[in-house]
Amino acid sequence: MQEFTIVDSISSYINFDEKIDSEITITGMVQNSRVTGWGGFIIIRTPNNNIQCVLDRNTLNIEPEAIKVEAAIKITGIVKSATIKDISIVPRNIEIHVKTVEILSSPSENPLPVDTTKKELNINLNTNFDKRPLTLRHPRQRAIFRISSTIFNEFGNFLTTNGFTRICSPKIVKTGAEGGANIFKLDYFETNAYLAQSPQFYKQIMIGTFGRVFEEAPVFRAEKHDTSRHLNEYISLDLEMILENGFTDLIQVETKLLKHIFSKLNELCSNELELLGVTVPDIEKIVTIKFDDVHDIIFKEFNKDYRGEKDLAPEEESLICGYAKKNWDTELLFVTHFPTVKRPFYTMDDPDDEGKTLSFDLLFRGMEITTGGQRLNVYDDYLKKMKSFGLNTELFDSYLQSFRYGMPPHGGLGLGLERLTALICGLSNVKEASLFPRDINRLEP
Amino acid sequence: MQEFTIVDSISSYINFDEKIDSEITITGMVQNSRVTGWGGFIIIRTPNNNIQCVLDRNTLNIEPEAIKVEAAIKITGIVKSATIKDISIVPRNIEIHVKTVEILSSPSENPLPVDTTKKELNINLNTNFDKRPLTLRHPRQRAIFRISSTIFNEFGNFLTTNGFTRICSPKIVKTGAEGGANIFKLDYFETNAYLAQSPQFYKQIMIGTFGRVFEEAPVFRAEKHDTSRHLNEYISLDLEMILENGFTDLIQVETKLLKHIFSKLNELCSNELELLGVTVPDIEKIVTIKFDDVHDIIFKEFNKDYRGEKDLAPEEESLICGYAKKNWDTELLFVTHFPTVKRPFYTMDDPDDEGKTLSFDLLFRGMEITTGGQRLNVYDDYLKKMKSFGLNTELFDSYLQSFRYGMPPHGGLGLGLERLTALICGLSNVKEASLFPRDINRLEP
Incomplete structure (x- = not known):
């Protein structure tokens, strides 16, 4: 027999406004990524958010190229104020400057048979429904x-x-x-x-x-x-x-x-x-x-x-x-x-x-x-x-x-x-x- | 075409404590009744309550005998403080002194094949399930x-x-x-x-x-x-x-x-x-x-x-x-x-x-x-x-x-x-x- 205490919070909601300049750790999936010479951006999909993350190749613990779209990752980084125009990002007033990325699972196949990184899926309904486990990630x-x-x-x-x-x-x-x-x-x-x-x-x-x-x-x-x-x-x-x-x-x-x-x-x-x-x-x-x-x-x-x-x-x-x-x-x-x-x-x-x-x-x-x-x-x-x-x-x-x-x-x-x-x-x-x-x-x- | 305004309240919750000595009108079904020489009691079942109502034969607009168990009725009366012991009554700190009863519908057959007025149903499970439309009223x-x-x-x-x-x-x-x-x-x-x-x-x-x-x-x-x-x-x-x-x-x-x-x-x-x-x-x-x-x-x-x-x-x-x-x-x-x-x-x-x-x-x-x-x-x-x-x-x-x-x-x-x-x-x-x-x-x- 083992006894455990009940944890304080199990909510997945984060009040980012209270976390500006603080370090946070979040787990989610890679909605999109854009790798550049200096590092790049990824969008991480969590239960309530779709967060913009900034990668700096010089300080990051892994190569940005290793982070595939639809990988599950745990990131640690600093919340910074930002002004983001892309309305698929939630929230749009912060971004995370990533320090470390841990890859929890990486897709066996890549890219996806439907492109969920585009602004619109632009596929017919039958394809949408056939590939529902993937299209629903858009x-x-x-x-x-x-x-x-x-x-x-x-x-x-x-x-x-x-x-x-x-x-x-x-x-x-x-x-x-x-x-x-x-x-x-x-x-x-x-x-x-x-x-x-x-x-x-x-x-x-x-x-x-x-x-x-x-x-x-x-x-x-x-x-x-x-x-x-x-x-x-x-x-x-x-x-x-x-x-x-x-x-x-x-x-x-x-x-x-x-x-x-x-x-x-x-x-x-x-x-x-x-x-x-x-x-x-x-x-x-x-x-x-x-x-x-x-x-x-x-x-x-x-x-x-x-x-x-x-x-x-x-x-x-x-x-x-x-x-x-x-x-x-x-x-x-x-x-x-x-x-x-x-x-x-x-x-x-x-x-x-x-x-x-x-x-x-x-x-x-x-x-x-x-x-x-x-x-x-x-x-x-x-x-x-x-x-x-x-x-x-x-x-x-x-x-x-x-x-x-x-x-x-x-x-x-x-x-x-x-x-x-x-x-x-x-x-x-x-x-x-x-x-x-x-x-x-x-x-x- | 007809236009209507939206009504203020559609809630069926009544704060009886605020209604003491006030007149209210409620609609429900007769859970139980006990007719006496001077009038008697009925229990009225509403969406949230099971309210004790007192009938005075001298002032009531109908004979108490006319109010059958499981009839649907609309009553008007005065809310009075009370102390009720029966734990099937909700709430137990008030009763209604009824002035008028309007019978909205009366059962075609009476009494029910199962007695829902008793404290316990005391029937076997098969009968309970066969007569579910009635037993669920207990x-x-x-x-x-x-x-x-x-x-x-x-x-x-x-x-x-x-x-x-x-x-x-x-x-x-x-x-x-x-x-x-x-x-x-x-x-x-x-x-x-x-x-x-x-x-x-x-x-x-x-x-x-x-x-x-x-x-x-x-x-x-x-x-x-x-x-x-x-x-x-x-x-x-x-x-x-x-x-x-x-x-x-x-x-x-x-x-x-x-x-x-x-x-x-x-x-x-x-x-x-x-x-x-x-x-x-x-x-x-x-x-x-x-x-x-x-x-x-x-x-x-x-x-x-x-x-x-x-x-x-x-x-x-x-x-x-x-x-x-x-x-x-x-x-x-x-x-x-x-x-x-x-x-x-x-x-x-x-x-x-x-x-x-x-x-x-x-x-x-x-x-x-x-x-x-x-x-x-x-x-x-x-x-x-x-x-x-x-x-x-x-x-x-x-x-x-x-x-x-x-x-x-x-x-x-x-x-x-x-x-x-x-x-x-x-x-x-x-x-x-x-x-x-x-x-x-x-x-x-």
């Missing part, structure tokens, strides 16, 4: 996933602060929540099971326990089409809550939630946003529009006739977002009252508008990022609606227990993490916002 | 999942604060990370895929990008045995990091991490811990013991001979935890240097101890909750080890890219959320710490 790729990580964290933080409890619902299920054919089938011992398309049933069940719940977890959709808007596995940010004032409660919560996330991105990811050349909106108000009115505006303003269609076409989403930005000064647009026939059975119909539901989509920068709405909460209403949808209620028996024994008015929404990340980062394909995307043609890496 | 069940939720949140918060970046790795994979037969097979369009047994390969790949990463997500193990220690789907809390001082860095990080989580549980879940009658340990030091020494102690102290066995038996885990608590005053015991043959191929061997690895398990209250260790980081070492394990390196090509082009010394660990929760809550079966457990016989609810 500063711009890294920035995308720091932003994605921050959205995930702040979604949870905001909701926890507001009385929501995190749940973890099963991904292996007996019955799909969203219906349809886009569900993956699984061998489950001697029987079959499916991969959850959404945590819908479970977050509703959990309303009975906690009244306000959220989940951040993968969902699985076996959609056969390979588009720039879809992934077969993605992270769904879900919430469900008791409604005290109807489904507008959800619109209020989502607006405040996004306002919080955007504010945290400005605070925690300012370098990443700058590197990608993008900004997040400043939300000051809520703008909603009814589903039918979108069709009307698109017809009147753009002469495209989707009137009578029961859903929004991607072209409409894009056009109405441009219109809303120009005319209503908003990048977020809540479209409400979608037709009953296009919403799942658990959606509540609008008692004042036959054939319409108390539901909404949130559009952002040309694309739907959220579907939400009020759910049925009375047992008999489920029986009626499921019958009219031709569903066998026996298959949903364990879910329906909740409603049989009492459930409050409630509703919820789901937000696609990769879509939101892609739209914030200005990516044209949602797959670029997935570390290891899955589509009909891709299972690796 | 205060003790609810407490377990508030604790579980807090562990999940604080794992992420602690690591984020210390420079770790959250990752989301794919759960549909082409190759299992842990090998063996306990992997679920999936129809993936025209081919086969598997469900990830762990995020191992992906968190290692991401070391190349971020140096410190973590993930909190489901993993899937097709283990056929139905035990009190196993789930077929569970939440794995994973981290991976550059090691600057070898694998003891991991032991330091995990100790600080658990110290943080336990301290947050005391802060945020004191009511839940009290209701369950449990406490969390106060960690003041780290105790480690080598694998071989555990066998020796078990033999010497308990006369059970496991010497020569290449793994720890559950009985040994239990006995050594009792021994460590008594003799070394610790509830956390790191067992290090497991045999090479029992650790996966990516584990680094101890250069100073042939046949042993730089790995550890963390034992807590009689059970293993973590497996961790240093990983190989040199490409050629992977080729050698995989050959000796009889593995076809071509199947791991996309993973091995990382090491071919340079990787720092690194390691990581995985912590089972349900096991940790069960051990904290004093549950005898890990399934009780899963909202909707999955085992060989259970796919519903």
